Amino acid sequence: MDLTCMNRFSCRLALTVSLMLTAMTAWADALPAPTGDIILSVDGKISRSNHDNSADFDLAMLDALPQSHYQTTHPWSETPHDYSGVLLRDLLSSLGATGDTVTAKALNDYQADIPVADAQNYDILLATHVDGEVMDVRHKGPVWVMYPLDQHPELKKAATYSVMVWHLRQLSVN
Amino acid sequence: MKRIRLLFLYLLAAVFLTASVFSMVNHFRTARLVSNHIQYSAWSLAQLELELQKFYTNIALYGANAIDHNQLMFSYDLLWNRLNVFLVGKENRTLRARFNAEIKIRNLYNTLQDNEQRITDLKAGDKAQQQLLTQQFYPYVQQVRELVMLNFTGKESTKMYEGVLESQKHLAWLLAGLFAVGLTLIITLLRQARRFNRLAHQDPLTGLANRGLFNDSLEASCTNSRQPDSHFALCLIKLNHFKEINHYLGYRQGDELLQKVAQRLREHVRRQDLVARLDGDNFAVILNNLQNDSEALDLARYFRQSLVFDFFIKGRATQIDTSVGVSIFPLHGLQPAELLQAASLALYQAKSAGSTTRVELFRAEMAEHQTRQTTLLLDLKRQLQFCDATSELQLHYLPLYRAADRQLTGIEALLRWHHPHYDAINPIEIFELAENHGLGMALGNWLFERLEYDYHHSEVRWPDDIKVALNLSISMFNPALPSWINQVLQRHVLRPRQLVLELNEATLTQDLQRSTGILKALQDQGIRVALDNFGSGVSSLTTLKALAIDILKLDRSLVQQLSQHQRQQQFVDSIIALCHRLQIQVVAEGVESEEDARCLQAMRCDEIQGFLHSLPLPTSELAPYLQQTSLPAIRTENNPSS
Numbered sequence: 001m002d003l004t005c006m007n008r009f010s011c012r013l014a015l016t017v018s019l020m021l022t023a024m025t026a027w028a029d030a031l032p033a034p035t036g037d038i039i040l041s042v043d044g045k046i047s048r049s050n051h052d053n054s055a056d057f058d059l060a061m062l063d064a065l066p067q068s069h070y071q072t073t074h075p076w077s078e079t080p081h082d083y084s085g086v087l088l089r090d091l092l093s094s095l096g097a098t099g100d101t102v103t104a105k106a107l108n109d110y111q112a113d114i115p116v117a118d119a120q121n122y123d124i125l126l127a128t129h130v131d132g133e134v135m136d137v138r139h140k141g142p143v144w145v146m147y148p149l150d151q152h153p154e155l156k157k158a159a160t161y162s163v164m165v166w167h168l169r170q171l172s173v174n
Numbered sequence: 175m176k177r178i179r180l181l182f183l184y185l186l187a188a189v190f191l192t193a194s195v196f197s198m199v200n201h202f203r204t205a206r207l208v209s210n211h212i213q214y215s216a217w218s219l220a221q222l223e224l225e226l227q228k229f230y231t232n233i234a235l236y237g238a239n240a241i242d243h244n245q246l247m248f249s250y251d252l253l254w255n256r257l258n259v260f261l262v263g264k265e266n267r268t269l270r271a272r273f274n275a276e277i278k279i280r281n282l283y284n285t286l287q288d289n290e291q292r293i294t295d296l297k298a299g300d301k302a303q304q305q306l307l308t309q310q311f312y313p314y315v316q317q318v319r320e321l322v323m324l325n326f327t328g329k330e331s332t333k334m335y336e337g338v339l340e341s342q343k344h345l346a347w348l349l350a351g352l353f354a355v356g357l358t359l360i361i362t363l364l365r366q367a368r369r370f371n372r373l374a375h376q377d378p379l380t381g382l383a384n385r386g387l388f389n390d391s392l393e394a395s396c397t398n399s400r401q402p403d404s405h406f407a408l409c410l411i412k413l414n415h416f417k418e419i420n421h422y423l424g425y426r427q428g429d430e431l432l433q434k435v436a437q438r439l440r441e442h443v444r445r446q447d448l449v450a451r452l453d454g455d456n457f458a459v460i461l462n463n464l465q466n467d468s469e470a471l472d473l474a475r476y477f478r479q480s481l482v483f484d485f486f487i488k489g490r491a492t493q494i495d496t497s498v499g500v501s502i503f504p505l506h507g508l509q510p511a512e513l514l515q516a517a518s519l520a521l522y523q524a525k526s527a528g529s530t531t532r533v534e535l536f537r538a539e540m541a542e543h544q545t546r547q548t549t550l551l552l553d554l555k556r557q558l559q560f561c562d563a564t565s566e567l568q569l570h571y572l573p574l575y576r577a578a579d580r581q582l583t584g585i586e587a588l589l590r591w592h593h594p595h596y597d598a599i600n601p602i603e604i605f606e607l608a609e610n611h612g613l614g615m616a617l618g619n620w621l622f623e624r625l626e627y628d629y630h631h632s633e634v635r636w637p638d639d640i641k642v643a644l645n646l647s648i649s650m651f652n653p654a655l656p657s658w659i660n661q662v663l664q665r666h667v668l669r670p671r672q673l674v675l676e677l678n679e680a681t682l683t684q685d686l687q688r689s690t691g692i693l694k695a696l697q698d699q700g701i702r703v704a705l706d707n708f709g710s711g712v713s714s715l716t717t718l719k720a721l722a723i724d725i726l727k728l729d730r731s732l733v734q735q736l737s738q739h740q741r742q743q744q745f746v747d748s749i750i751a752l753c754h755r756l757q758i759q760v761v762a763e764g765v766e767s768e769e770d771a772r773c774l775q776a777m778r779c780d781e782i783q784g785f786l787h788s789l790p791l792p793t794s795e796l797a798p799y800l801q802q803t804s805l806p807a808i809r810t811e812n813n814p815s816s
Contacts, residue, residue, distance in 0.1 A: 076263035108225065108252050137251035138258070161265075167252070 031095075034058035039142040040126070044103075044173035047096030055095050059142065062128055066090055070123065072150040075161055076140075083127040083146045089119040091126060092173065099173035104145055107137065107167035114145065114163045116173075122155065123148050126168065140166035180367070187360045194353045198346070215269045216326050222256050223318045226282070229253045230311050236296065237304040243296070250286070250293055257283040273324045282314040377451040379429055380436035388450035388458055392510040395460055399503055407461040407470035407502045410517040411439070411481070412525065414495040414532075416455035419485075427487050431494065435481060442477040458517075467502050474498050474533050497524035501536045519544050546596060551611055553593065554604065558616045561624045563631070567591050567604075569624045570790035573799050574641065574761065574783045577775045582799060584641025584674070586783065587625060588790045605647050614649035621646075622662050629667050633797040640800075643674040643704060648681050653688065656695035663699075670700035674725060678706045679717055686720050693722060704761070708732075708749075718756065726753050730764025730784070737769035747777045754778070 031050045036058035043054040050056055062085065069084030092102070102119070105111040118124060125146040128135060135141025144166045147155050229249040236246045260266050260279050270276040289307060296303055375387035383391065395406050413419070413435065420428035432455065439449050439457060448460040461473050481496035499521025501507065506516040516536035522544075524534040534540075557567040567589070574584040591599040608617040621644060629636055646655075663670055675696065682689045682705065693703050702724035705717065709729035718726070728746065736742055753760045762774050765784030774782055788799060 074263070075265040076259055078262060078264075107248070108221070110221075137248065138254040140255055140259075167255070 031055060032061070034061055036060055039128075040168065040171070042091070042095055042097075042171045042173065044171075045097060045099040046092075046173055047098075048094075059128060059134065062086055062126070062143070065094065068123060068125060069129075070125070070148055070151065072146070072148055074146075074149055074164065080150065082131050083125055083129070083144070084132075085126045085128040085143070085146075087119075088114070088124040088126055088145070091171075092116070092119060095173075097173045101174060103172040103174060104163065104165040104168055105170040105172070106165050107169045110165060110167070112163040112165050118147075118163075122152060137167060143168035187364075191356075194349065194356060197352075198349050202342070215266060218260065218266055219269060219318075219322055219325060222260055222279075223322055225249065225253045225256045226311070226315060226318055230308070230315055233293075233296075233304055233307050233311070236298060237301065239298050243298075246293065246296070250290075254283075254286060257286060269321075269325065273321055275321050278314070278317045278321065282311075282318070285310055285314065377436075380433055380451050382436050382440070382457070383448055383450035385450065385452050388448070388452060388460075389510065391448050391450075391460055392513070395462060396503060396508065396510055396513075405464040405467060405470075405502060405504070407464060407467075407474070407500055408513045408517045409459040409461065409470075409474050409477075410452075410499045410514075410521045411457040411459065411478075412497050412521060413455040413481075414497055414525065419492060419494075423487055423492070430487070431485055434485065435494070435496075438480045438483070439477060442480040443473070447473075464502075467505060470500055470502055471533065471535055474500050475531065478533050496532065497521055497529070498533045499524050499536070500533065506536045515544075516541070547607070550593070550596065550599065550603075551607055554591075554607055554613065557591070558613065558620045561620065561627050565624075566593060567620070567624075568792060569621070569628055570792055571628075571796050572783055572790040573788045573796075574643070574781050575787055577762070577771070577779045577782050580787070582637075582640075583781055584643060585796070586643040586676070586790075587621065587645075589621070589645070590790070590792075601645075605645075609647055609649055614647040617647050618650045618658075619662075622666060625668065626666055628793040632793055632800070634800050636800060639672060641674055641702075642668060642672055643676050645676045645706070651677060651681050651689075651692065653692060653695075655692055656699060656701075659696070659701065660699055671702075674702045674704050676704045676706040676727065679708065679711050679713065682721055682723075683712075683714070683717055689721060697722070697724070707763070718752070718758070723758060725759045725761055727761045727763050728779075733762045733764050733770060733774070733784075734766060735770065737767070737773045743773060743777070746774075746779075750777050750779055 031048050033050050034056050038056045039059055040057045040062065041054050042057075043049070046053075046055060048055060065086040067084055068087050068090075069082055071080050071082045073080045088102070097116075100116050101113045102116060103111055103113050114124070125144075125148075127144045127146040128142065130139065130144075133139075135144060145164050145168055147160050147164055149155050149160070229246075229252075232241060232246045232249045235241045236243065257279060261270070261276065261283060270279075289310065292303060292307065296307070375384060376382070377384040392408065398404075399406055413431075416428070416431075419431065423431070432451070435455075435457065436449070436451060439459065443449055443459055443461070446462045448462070450458045450460075452458055459474075459477065461470055464470055478496055478498045481494065483494050484491040485494045486492075499517045499519065501513045501516035501520060503513060507513045519540040520534040520536040523529055523537075523540050524532050553566070557565060561567070568591070569587045570590045571585040572588055573582050574586060575581060576583050589601040589604055591601075591604055593599050605617070608614050625642065625644070650658075659670075659673075659675075663673070696703055704725035704727055705721070705723045706727050707729045708726050709732040726749075728749065732742065732746055732749075736746060750760045759780045761781040761783065762779050763783055765771050765774065765782040765786045767786060771782055771786055791799065
């Protein structure tokens with residue numbers, strides 16, 4: 001059976017299907033499936049995902065997003081360090097997130113709510129590198145929610161420290 | 175302004191209270207934060223214990239194949255991170271410093287790092303390695319547990335908690351103290367403000383409203399009484415002869431009297447009226463909410479009645495009397511200044527001799543009188559600037575004759591003012607006007623200047639040694655008079671022995687001792703002093719005894735129709751005889767008939783003056799009289815006719 005062109009109707013159907021496939025491929029290109037270990041998953045009120053309404057990221061995917069960095073001190077270090085990674089607001093907008101808060105859950109089961117307004121007002125980093133080095137679990141990696149404390153002294157308070165989640169594994173937008 | 179200040183104080187109080195409450199709340203929040211800090215530390219240590227436990231358990235679980243190697247490594251990494259968190263940074267500084275925690279945890283951290291290879295290489299069934307690891311970490315599990323107990327359940331933790339509570343209690347007391355002090359301060363401030371406010375509006379002597387409050391109230395009454403049928407009255411009150419009473423009684427008693435008057439006033443006005451003391455013995459009452467205008471006079475008469483009383487002091491009763499001037503809003507003015515002016519004019523009238531009730535309501539003619547006074551004063555000031563033929567202010571001269579032969583011996587210079595609007599002004603009024611407005615000296619100067627002018631412009635020469643009598647204003651009769659006259663006469667054609675200064679009894683007897691000195695100084699220069707109008711006033715013999723006057727002028731009341739009354743003749747004859755014994759010359763004033771003149775002549779009166787021989791004359795008409803004189807003419811180079 002000639003599958004290429006059985007009749008005009010079938011041709012049209014084939015075209016439609018192929019267009020849909022192309023569109024889906026284009027979607028997949030925008031948020032590819034992770035190839036390495038998944039280090040961060042984002043779910044909840046997002047409009048783009050790559051797995052079961054969840055957007056999974058490996059380190060390479062996070063590194064591929066626009067990177068920012070700044071130096072700051074915090075209560076868990078005596079000296080300032082340079083932190084880099086994707087800004088929380090950039091990640092959220094790239095996923096079409098629409099919520100008010102983001103619940104950050106850690107590998108050690110710690111969790112805290114980050115106000116989305118904070119992300120709009122401040123450069124909150126999902127830090128993956130410290131002083132240029134990839135952060136591993138031993139050094140609060142793989143992802144650490146970092147606030148620009150030195151740049152905004154008003155942030156130096158317990159409420160901020162409690163949402164600076166290390167060992168970040170999952171963000172739920174709600 | 176007052177309201178704004180008060181509002182500010184209340185605002186201040188509110189801010190203080192808010193601040194106190196805020197500090198209290200803040201204090202408790204801080205305390206909570208401190209306990210939170212303890213919570214964070216607790217959390218941190220608890221997490222450490224939990225992750226150590228997990229790792230410790232995972233070694234066993236891995237040995238029993240319950241978990242895979244990755245899970246073991248994951249718990250290893252988490253513990254690594256947790257120990258690092260505990261050992262580095264500010265958050266756990268307090269915890270590290272207590273119970274040797276830092277050394278214990280650092281040892282654990284070192285042990286963990288030292289065993290990295292062993293754990294990485296650990297095989298699930300390797301019991302020996304597993305036991306080695308368990309043995310190494312077990313003591314730390316115990317130590318961390320111990321640290322948790324010591325920090326959060328032990329004696330130390332209770333002490334810390336109690337410390338926080340204690341400090342909280344201290345701080346609460348401190349704040350309460352601060353609150354109480356602040357509140358007291360504010361209350362004091364408010365009371366002080368109220369006191370100052372009262373003082374600022376109160377007359378300290380009488381406790382009545384002072385001038386400031388009175389002005390404000392009058393202004394307010396004018397503003398608030400805009401409705402067509404609303405009336406109020408302004409009464410100005412003054413004690414009669416207070417100055418004399420004060421002088422006689424002394425200032426303390428004077429003050430007591432004012433307090434008494436204030437008290438009586440207060441008791442005799444209505445609740446809605448305002449009583450104020452303006453200054454000295456000047457009081458004011460604002461009678462608010464009057465039904466009609468006549469009510470004002472009734473009320474004023476009522477309270478004035480209470481101000482007529484006997485004031486007992488030093489065992490003597492002094493009769494107190496008061497005058498009241500009343501003006502009514504809106505009848506006599508819509509502005510405070512107009513009402514004050516009207517009431518003041520009414521008061522002036524009430525104080526004058528013409529007032530029988532001593533309470534006068536303002537009338538339009540009072541304003542006319544005031545206008546006349548003001549106009550006259552302004553004009554007098556101008557007139558005193560110069561003297562020439564066109565002057566309104568002039569001297570007329572009344573010839574003086576020797577009684578024996580009717581020869582001219584002198585002239586009395588009399589002040590005359592023909593005002594273009596008010597016609598002839600009484601000399602007494604002119605002198606009063608000058609006296610009351612500090613023009614006495616200017617008038618004195620003018621008198622001499624005019625004398626000089628008239629002398630030089632006379633058609634005939636003034637006889638030598640002609641006596642020139644001059645009336646002086648009261649204020650000029652002071653210790654400086656002799657030297658002043660001396661200076662004036664230096665540049666004047668008149669010689670001292672020609673000059674006679676006429677003074678009335680009241681002026682001379684004000685202060686006998688002082689008058690004696692002045693008279694003596696004048697007489698030393700050769701100037702003669704005449705006691706004017708003797709017989710019209712007190713006519714005390716004491717005056718004659720005490721003061722060495724040169725001439726006595728019999729008042730017209732003693733002279734007129736003398737020839738017809740024998741008793742009067744005996745009286746005058748005695749006075750003349752007495753005067754002559756005292757070396758005092760006698761001049762009879764107001765001689766109008768030949769009979770009287772002859773009578774006086776028979777009594778050896780020295781000189782006479784009056785309509786019988788001449789009216790007071792302007793210089794232009796004086797010439798024929800001067801020519802009749804037997805006195806030789808004065809020859810001076812200045813005399814144009816010489």
